[in-house]
Amino acid sequence: MTTENPPIERTRQPSARAEEFSMCFTSTPRGARLARRLASHRLDAWGFPYESEVNETVTLVVAELAANAVTHGRVPGRDFRLALVLSAARDLVRVEVTDTRDDRPPSDASRPPADLEAETGRGLWLVSQLASRVCVVPRGDGGPGKTVRAELTL
Template sequence: MPVLALDVRLARRLASHRLDAWAPYDSDLNATVTLIVGELTANAVTHGRVPGRDFRLCLSLDRVERLVRVEVTDTRGDRMPPRPPSTPPLPDAEADRGLCLVAVLARRWAVLPRTDGGPGKTVCAEVAV
C-alpha cells in the first residue's frame, strides 16, 4: 500500500506545483485545490482502483468562468460516491471526511461517466478563483 499513498502525495505535489502558475504556493486557492486533489485522489486509490490501473488527474483553469476545475478519473464505475455526501462524520471519526470537505470547499462537484470510452468514472470539483 505505500506505493498508492505515494501516488496521492505525488498528485498533491504536482497539482500544487502546476497551480503555482495560476496562484502562488502560499495562496488560499493553491491550498484549497491541493486539498481537494488529495481527497479525490485518495478516494480514487481507495475505492476506485483496479489492480494494474491508475487514476488520472486533470487540472484546468477557466479564465472566463474564473474557476479551477479538478478531475480525477478512476477505473471503477460500480463504486459511486454518495451524492450528496452522507452526514458529517463524528468528531472523533478517522475516515469519511473527504467528500464532506470537497462539498464545503468546492463551488460544485459531480460524478460523471468517463467520456473517453474507458471503464470507470470521473469525479470533478470546481473552485472559484
C-alpha cells in the same frame, strides 16, 4: 560572437486562454501524493503561489479526490488520472479525478458525516464544502470507471 539569452522570468500575467494540466498516476498512496504535489506546483506556475488560499484549497481538493481514487476506486494495474483546468477568465478551477472502477459510486457528499471526529469518511463532504459544484460522471473516453469533478470559484 556570443548570444546571451535573458533569464527566464516567471510572469504572473493572465492568459487569454484556459490553462490545462492532465496526468496519469499509479493507484497507490505514492501516486496520490505525487498528484497533490504536482497540482500545487502547477497552480504556482499559473500564478497562485504555494501558500496562497487558492493553492492550498485546490491542493486539498486534489488530495481528497486522489486519496479516494486510490482507496475506493483502485483496480490493480490501472492508473487514475488527474486533470486541472483554469478558466480563461482565471475565475474557476476544475479538478477532475478519473478512476477505473465504476461499481462503487461515491456516497452523497452533501450530507455531513455521522461522526465528525472519525478518522475517515469526511473527504467528499469536505470537498463539497470547498467547491462550488461537485458531480460524478462516467469516464469521458468510454472506458470503465467514473470521474469525480469539483469546480472551485476563485
